[in-house]
Amino acid sequence: MLYVNDLIMFGNDSATITTFKPYSRDCFKMKDLGSLKYFLGIEVSRSASGLFLCQRKYTLDIITEAGLSGAKPCGFPIEQNHRLSLADGPLLKDPEAYRRLVGRLVYLVVTRPDLAYSVHVLSQFLQEP
Structure with a gap:
């Protein structure tokens, strides 16, 4: 690679x-x-079972950047097949911050496929968040 x-x-x-x-x-x-230990935000560890990939530090960086360090974890952040409707409220003041966050979450899905649906939903609002 x-x-x-x-x-x-x-x-x-x-x-x-x-x-x-x-x-x-x-x-x-x-x-x-x-031996490879860390590459592009992915931590690599070895055992007799094989290689394990983890993005713990990358995830903590995202949480800190979003200002959510004190937030409580939840099991699944969004309901499957949830229908979203258009909001009448104002657009976000800083759409670049939203786009950056969603972009970082897209990369996080490399090791967290369980977040793929939520990130997919968020990415639909990149034009006008």
């Missing part, structure tokens, strides 16, 4: 990866940082 200037090498043949590392280091002037 490659993202801007970060490269993750993975596979099931450790000999090939070991051979490829010096080659890529010479071609791209890069260094080996060892």
